[in-house]
Amino acid sequence: xxxxxxxxxxxxxxxxxxxxxVMLFPVLWMIETSLKENRDVYAVPxxxxxxxxxxxxxxxxxxxxxxxVAFLNSVIVAGASTVLATVLxxxxxxxxxxxxxxAKKDQLFFILSTRFMPPVVVVIPIFLMYRYIGxxxxxxxxxxxxxxxxxxxxxxxxxxxxxxxxxxxxxxAMLDGYTRLQAFRKFTLPLxxxxxxxxAVFALIFSWNEFVFAIFLTSSDEVRTAPPAIAGLIxxxxxxxxxVAASSVVFALPVLIFAYLVRKHLVAGVTLGAVRx
Amino acid sequence: MxxxxxxxxxxxxxxxxxxxxxxxxxxxxxxxxxxxGPSGCGKTTTLRAxxxxxxxxxxxxxxxxxxxxxxxxxxxxxxxxxxxxxxxxHLRTRDNLAFPLRAEGLPKAEVRARVDEAxxxxxxxxxxxxxxxxxxxxxxxxxxxxxALVRRPRAFLMDEPLTNLDAELRAEMRTEINHxxxxxxxxxxxxxxxxxxxxxxxxxxxxxxxGRVEQIGTPLEVxxxxxxxxxxAFIGSPPMNLIEVEVADGKLRGQGGLGLTPxxxxxxxxxxxxxxxxxxxxxxxxxAHRSVPARVVSxxxxxxEIIYVVDHGGRHDVRVRMPSTVRFAADANVGxxxxxxxxxxYDMSTEELVA
Numbered sequence: 001x002x003x004x005x006x007x008x009x010x011x012x013x014x015x016x017x018x019x020x021x022v023m024l025f026p027v028l029w030m031i032e033t034s035l036k037e038n039r040d041v042y043a044v045p046x047x048x049x050x051x052x053x054x055x056x057x058x059x060x061x062x063x064x065x066x067x068x069v070a071f072l073n074s075v076i077v078a079g080a081s082t083v084l085a086t087v088l089x090x091x092x093x094x095x096x097x098x099x100x101x102x103a104k105k106d107q108l109f110f111i112l113s114t115r116f117m118p119p120v121v122v123v124i125p126i127f128l129m130y131r132y133i134g135x136x137x138x139x140x141x142x143x144x145x146x147x148x149x150x151x152x153x154x155x156x157x158x159x160x161x162x163x164x165x166x167x168x169x170x171x172x173a174m175l176d177g178y179t180r181l182q183a184f185r186k187f188t189l190p191l192x193x194x195x196x197x198x199x200a201v202f203a204l205i206f207s208w209n210e211f212v213f214a215i216f217l218t219s220s221d222e223v224r225t226a227p228p229a230i231a232g233l234i235x236x237x238x239x240x241x242x243x244v245a246a247s248s249v250v251f252a253l254p255v256l257i258f259a260y261l262v263r264k265h266l267v268a269g270v271t272l273g274a275v276r277x
Numbered sequence: 278m279x280x281x282x283x284x285x286x287x288x289x290x291x292x293x294x295x296x297x298x299x300x301x302x303x304x305x306x307x308x309x310x311x312x313x314g315p316s317g318c319g320k321t322t323t324l325r326a327x328x329x330x331x332x333x334x335x336x337x338x339x340x341x342x343x344x345x346x347x348x349x350x351x352x353x354x355x356x357x358x359x360x361x362x363x364x365x366x367h368l369r370t371r372d373n374l375a376f377p378l379r380a381e382g383l384p385k386a387e388v389r390a391r392v393d394e395a396x397x398x399x400x401x402x403x404x405x406x407x408x409x410x411x412x413x414x415x416x417x418x419x420x421x422x423x424x425a426l427v428r429r430p431r432a433f434l435m436d437e438p439l440t441n442l443d444a445e446l447r448a449e450m451r452t453e454i455n456h457x458x459x460x461x462x463x464x465x466x467x468x469x470x471x472x473x474x475x476x477x478x479x480x481x482x483x484x485x486x487x488g489r490v491e492q493i494g495t496p497l498e499v500x501x502x503x504x505x506x507x508x509x510a511f512i513g514s515p516p517m518n519l520i521e522v523e524v525a526d527g528k529l530r531g532q533g534g535l536g537l538t539p540x541x542x543x544x545x546x547x548x549x550x551x552x553x554x555x556x557x558x559x560x561x562x563x564x565a566h567r568s569v570p571a572r573v574v575s576x577x578x579x580x581x582e583i584i585y586v587v588d589h590g591g592r593h594d595v596r597v598r599m600p601s602t603v604r605f606a607a608d609a610n611v612g613x614x615x616x617x618x619x620x621x622x623y624d625m626s627t628e629e630l631v632a
Contacts, residue, residue: 100290168363171330177351177380187365 034245057246070229078207081146089154097162150203161195279341279431280306286336296322298488311479319488356425357434364409395423432464506628509552517552518595533590540619548625555598557617568612
């Protein structure tokens with residue numbers, strides 16, 4: 001009996017290890033490539049362990065390639081659109097949760113429906129509109145379009161969190177002399193912080209990773225965000241795979257770090273409501 | 278302290294739902310007034326309109342002599358206790374109690390004195406330095422009551438304050454609230470869907486259904502003569518037996534020949550239903566004087582009493598409350614007779630009390 005329990009555990013670990021290797025291999029390969037000299041990148045057979053480690057590609061990412069501008073653009077665009085979506089979406093979610101609104105279900109469904117179609121379907125009309133009003137190739141244009149995609153998501157996710165906070169806190173505060181908005185700000189909002197963090201991380205990841213709009217709506221290196229900029233490295237006569245890998249690693253890191261920092265809130269956020277109060 | 282007058286209250290939400298159709302209430306100064314009804318009957322909306330948390334569509338609300346229709350909740354000089362206690366989670370008990378006073382801008386010494394007084398009244402001494410999540414449900418509700426007390430409001434509004442407590446604690450808190458209200462003599466409006474709570478606490482009870490008041494009366498009036506079939510079915514456990522009856526030779530006869538004492542002034546021209554409390558019926562040996570033949574369908578032993586469900590050939594089986602010393606087996610052939618005075622009689626179509 002004991003053996004079979006042990007055997008089961010061994011089998012599980014073995015299977016999970018295989019799965020982990022399959023899942024993580026591309027990531028490991030990317031990290032390896034970013035650390036290899038160019039001649040080792042193309043070596044056949046591939047050098048898995050016995051290569052010389054170099055940080056030249058990482059230096060290139062920040063110094064000679066011009067990618068640092070793209071990263072800065074990504075930070076600005078993703079950050080600003082996330083903040084905007086949160087500032088607009090959280091009060092909206094609160095209102096949908098607390099008030100009897102005419103045709104509330106229909107409104108919420110309409111809001112959600114803007115997420116039904118793939119963004120690529122609307123990219124041409126938006127391109128034409130942006131060209132007409134002069135938002136083509138501007139950070140503001142990207143910020144607005146990402147906000148437009150993140151607000152519905154924020155409203156839906158935050159409404160769930162607001163529903164979980166008893167409205168009685170606000171009622172009690174109003175009886176104690178606060179206005180409705182003060183009651184929301186002073187009592188409900190602090191309790192929503194985990195939910196806001198979880199929602200904002202998702203919105204941030206969406207904006208950070210977004211590729212289709214970025215490549216259609218921007219063209220100059222000064223405005224480009226990182227995803228199209230990195231993609232732009234591929235396609236010349238020679239491809240500097242080391243630089244591609246290093247910039248990809250740099251690109252992936254912020255999201256990983258951010259998600260790690262707020263992981264507690266993420267878990268709290270995702271499991272909120274699992275327990276009956 | 279003050280009475281509360283609610284006149285022609287109507288509340289319709291923007292999405293079209295009507296929560297309160299038409300409610301008139303006249304709550305006396307110093308009264309413990311209970312609003313009772315099933316969920317969705319409009320009792321909580323009415324209470325929230327009195328508190329100022331909802332704005333009524335039409336109708337007037339007066340607290341004391343003041344018309345409060347357009348006053349925000351804080352200016353109505355009332356305190357409210359909620360089903361989920363609504364203690365501020367980040368504040369200790371002491372600060373939770375002091376919070377409304379500080380919001381009013383009272384001097385520190387006064388705040389302290391009032392907090393201490395409320396804490397003493399609700400026996401909160403050892404809990405003063407704890408946060409809400411370190412308190413049990415009962416303790417949280419006591420803190421919530423104390424927080425309502427410190428403000429010395431003109432009226433207390435209670436929104437199902439005991440619903441979340443377990444049965445034992447609920448009974449204890451019921452006594453506590455009763456005692457407190459008696460001692461302070463403050464007007465209290467108490468909303469509940471629990472008829473036991475309503476009967477044991479209320480000086481008067483208003484039974485609400487579908488946004489209208491069905492009956493207002495003392496617990497005894499409401500129990501003895503429910504004003505409508507809805508009230509008859511709602512108050513009492515097990516509920517009143519509703520038996521279709523007809524008037525024949527000056528007598529009131531139910532289906533299966535069950536004879537009831539007729540009340541005076543019965544109309545003869547319409548279908549009637551008699552409301553008979555389970556304790557106004559008696560299960561007897563078969564063939565006993567004035568009894569009709571019947572059969573025991575089931576029996577619930579409750580310790581001090583037995584509830585028999587009896588089939589006497591009527592459309593519905595009737596429930597009979599008997600002392601636990603009188604025992605009949607299930608399926609036994611028995612007799613059934615009416616022992617009480619004249620029952621309440623209702624019009625079958627309007628469902629209202631006619632005699």
